[in-house]
Structures are given as C-alpha cells and as structure tokens.
C-alpha cells in the first residue's frame with residue numbers, strides 16, 4: 441500500500457490523524473510511561489505503554505499538547521507499535537528515521553507513517569515527527 | 585539622531601555578510617525576522633573579533649612582551665567602550681560575562697551569603713527563564729522566596745504592582761526593560777526609583793533593549809544591568825554585567841581561579857582582585873570583547889533610538905497588514921518595540937513557523953523561554969522581530985505570508 445501513496449493521500453493521512461488522533465487518552469497509572477517535552481517547542485506529551493506476557497505492546501496511548509506534525513506522528517506511532525516487540529519497534533523506528541533523513545529505507549513496515557516521507561524538507565521538524573516513537577521506546581526501555 | 589530611511593537601510597544591509605551570502609532560503613527571498621533571538625553580525629564586528637586572532641593574540645594580564653601589553657590595553661579599551669555605551673560612571677563597573685544569562689547568574693549566585701532565609705525577591709511572569717531560574721535557585725538554596733508581581737493588561741510591570749507585593753522582607757527587584765515574548769516595555773526608571781526608596785537592590789535585564797534605545801544606567805538608577813552581545817549585532821559568547829560599585833561589592837565572585845585573586849596562601853586564604861577583575865576568573869573571551877566593543881560603536885553610529893524607531897515602524901507596517909485577516913490575532917498590537925507576536929486560530933505556533941520557513945521567513949515559535957506568562961496559549965505564539973537590517977520587503981513578505989496563510993502542510997508538499 442504505502443509505496444503508491446500520492447501527496448494528496450499523504451496530506452490526508454496527516455490531517456486525519458491530527459483532527460482525530462488515535463489512542464489519545466491519559467495513560468493509566470500502571471502503564472509504563474514517559475513524559476516528553478522540550479525546551480525549544482510547545483510539545484509536552486505523556487506516552488503510556490502496556491506490555492503483554494511476551495513483552496509485546498498490548499496497549500499504547502498518549503496525551504498532551506503538541507503541534508500538527510507531532511500529533512499526527514504520535515497518533516500513527518501508537519497504532520503501529522501494537523502487538524510488536526521492542527526489537528521489532530526498534531527496527532521499524534530505524535526505517536522511519538532513515539526515511540526522515542532521506543536515506544534508503546524499507547517502507548513496508550511503516551504503514552501510514554510513510555506520510556511523513558517529506559518531513560525532512562523541514563529539518564527542524566524531525567523532532568516532532570519522532571517524539572511519539574521516542575516516548576514509546578523510552579517506555580519500553582523502562583520495561584526491560 | 586537622523587531617522588533611518590529605506591535608502592540608509594539598503595546600505596546597512598550590504599554590511600551584513602549573512603544577507604549578502606544567503607539571498608535565498610527554501611528557494612525564497614531570505615527574510616530574517618528573529619533578531620530578538622540573535623542578531624546578524626555586520627562585517628565590522630566580525631573583523632574586530634577576528635583581529636584578535638589575526639594580529640594581536642596574547643593572554644591578558646600576564647605577558648611581559650609587547651603583544652601581551654597590547655591585549656591588555658585593547659581588552660581594557662573594550663571595557664571602557666561598553667561603559668560609555670551604557671553611560672556607566674567607570675569601566676570598573678563593567679565585567680564581561682558569557683552573556684546575559686551568566687550576568688544574571690553572577691548576581692544571583694554572588695548574593696548567596698547576602699540573602700537570608702525568609703527574604704523575598706520580586707520579579708514577574710513575563711521574564712525570560714534566565715531572569716527567573718537564577719532567583720528560583722537562590723531562593724531554594726537559601727530558604728528565600730520568589731514573588732511574582734502582577735502584570736498589567738499589556739504585559740508590563742508597574743510600580744503600583746510592585747508596591748502591592750513589597751514587604752519589609754523584599755531584598756531584590758528583577759525585571760526586563762523590554763520583555764522578549766510580547767516586547768512590552770517596563771518603566772525601568774520608575775521601578776528602580778521605587779527599589780531605591782524601599783532600600784532594595786534592582787536588576788534590569790536589558791537583553792532586548794540595548795540595541796534599540798539609548799541606555800543610560802545612571803539615569804535608570806539601577807544597581808545591576810545585564811545584556812548579551814549577540815542580540816546587539818555583537819558576537820555570541822560575550823555579555824556584560826554592569827553594577828554600581830556598592831552593589832558589586834556585595835557579590836561574592838561565583839567563579840574563582842586565575843586572574844581574579846590578588847594573593848593566595850598555603851593556609852587556604854586568598855584575597856580578591858579589585859573590581860571588576862575579581863569577577864573574571866580564567867582567560868576571558870578577549871576576541872568577543874573586541875567584537876562587542878565594535879558592536880557598541882556600530883549601534884552608536886547609527887543610533888540606538890533610530891534603530892528602535894525604525895523597528896517599530898516596520899512592526900506597525902506588518903501589524904496593520906495582518907490585523908483583520910481571518911483567524912490572525914496580534915497579541916501585542918501596541919507594544920512600542922520591533923517585536924510582533926501573533927497566533928493563527930487553530931494552527932499550533934510551530935506549524936505556522938514551519939509554514940513561514942517554507943516561504944523563506946525566519947521567525948520563532950513556541951513559548952520563548954517564558955513558560956509561565958499567562959497571556960501565552962499552550963500552543964505557543966509566533967514572534968517576528970525586526971532589526972537594523974530589516975526593510976519594508978521583510979515586513980511585507982511576512983504580512984503576505986501570514987495573510988495568504990495556506991495549508992500548513994504546504995511546507996512539506998508544495
């Protein structure tokens with residue numbers, strides 16, 4: 441699916457996730473959680489992850505204030521990681537970062553996240569496109 | 585002072601290598617509107633800083649040879665130039681720092697033994713983090729308290745508001761002459777007069793004001809005044825702490841080492857150098873001081889007041905064009921500075937900033953280090969700030985981009 445996405449579809453994916461983000465709810469107390477904010481921007485979110493017995497992501501959610509790019513990217517990231525293990529998520533994140541930095545990457549595991557393929561044109565926004573993923577990874581590291 | 589006009593600005597622009605060498609950004613006319621964060625540097629400043637490395641490198645107050653002497657003379661001359669620039673009575677009241685932040689910290693840390701448990705420090709919520717956190721820390725370490733005086737509806741601090749929170753325990757009043765988010769102006773003279781009358785210390789953060797109005801510390805009547813070089817067309821990594829002699833004498837030097845002691849003994853005792861050397865431990869930013877002195881001359885030659893008037897004119901030009909555009913809200917329509925702060929309904933500030941970037945325009949979005957200012961929405965604001973090299977095209981390019989708006993995702997896809 442992703443390879444054939446045209447620009448209009450990419451825009452629509454981002455706007456849909458911005459306007460009605462997935463998994464946007466306060467993380468519960470017993471979840472692994474990470475607070476992500478930054479001195480230089482408005483982003484201020486909390487990410488929560490619950491693992492199943494095999495250490496795979498059973499549930500993932502987030503809450504907070506952030507911009508269009510971080511809202512949409514976090515929404516997509518929280519969907520993508522469900523059912524995946526830390527190793528799988530790290531591999532996926534590797535491809536995602538490669539895409540953002542204009543390096544070669546495998547689009548197959550990225551699903552809707554390929555909508556951010558152009559984000560590297562505005563390099564100052566790569567941090568926004570990755571804040572959700574970074575939050576999820578930091579939760580998972582706490583769970584190790 | 586002669587007012588600035590389009591022709592003069594066009595000539596000034598040719599003196600800035602950043603403007604000569606970067607005609608385009610993102611394929612559009614390069615439009616730098618982030619002078620409040622840091623100013624571009626003219627050739628003369630870069631050359632003055634460079635001259636230290638090219639022709640008179642030597643350490644200060646150590647050499648017996650000619651170059652060492654020359655470095656001493658030039659470094660001291662830079663101090664005198666800064667003193668004259670802000671109307672200080674003596675160069676001894678000027679110490680160099682790495683910037684405004686370090687200058688404020690030097691005061692806050694220097695007052696560690698002077699401030700007592702229960703004492704109060706008055707500031708306000710429009711201050712830059714660099715004029716709040718040093719006081720928070722001092723208060724925490726010493727059991728003192730930071731008290732915020734109310735701001736008026738324009739985001740300014742008034743003597744009446746300070747009077748309302750002044751108590752016998754108040755020891756310090758710290759505020760900016762011009763605030764960095766809304767560009768509101770505080771009546772520094774009246775506030776410092778109040779501080780003097782109350783017998784407390786006053787500190788003026790002049791980071792945003794030194795390049796756009798004439799600064800005369802004796803007339804302001806402050807105990808301390810702090811600013812950075814890089815916001816006034818000088819180099820990064822150099823700034824100034826001015827202090828009245830009696831006020832400086834209260835400060836313990838927060839950093840100790842070479843150059844700041846007169847003598848030290850195996851017993852652990854040491855004696856301090858005179859003012860201001862006791863605040864300058866270790867080898868200083870000599871090149872930066874030379875660059876900063878040149879920046880003072882640059883601003884003086886054009887005239888700080890003329891620069892301020894020009895920046896206000898451009899701000900009002902842009903404001904008039906964007907006010908009334910659907911969804912655009914200017915948060916500081918009347919602040920008399922070159923800072924234009926706005927939001928676009930439904931658009932997080934960062935996304936607006938990126939959209940403007942895609943149109944060649946450099947602005948700052950977010951919370952601008954003022955995270956507790958009540959007037960700023962959580963989604964941030966966008967701040968455009970003019971400088972001595974800003975021209976009408978810059979104001980128009982900004983206004984057009986804001987008014988035209990467009991899909992924020994155009995920044996990535998168009």
Ligand SMILES: Cc1ncc(COP(=O)(O)O)c(C=O)c1O
Pocket residue numbers: 620621683684685686712714715760762763764789791792812814
């Ligand atoms: C009002 C004000 N105070 C202090 C500072 C801190 O200056 P610097 O980062 O140069 O130390 C700034 C810079 O943004 C400022 O605008």
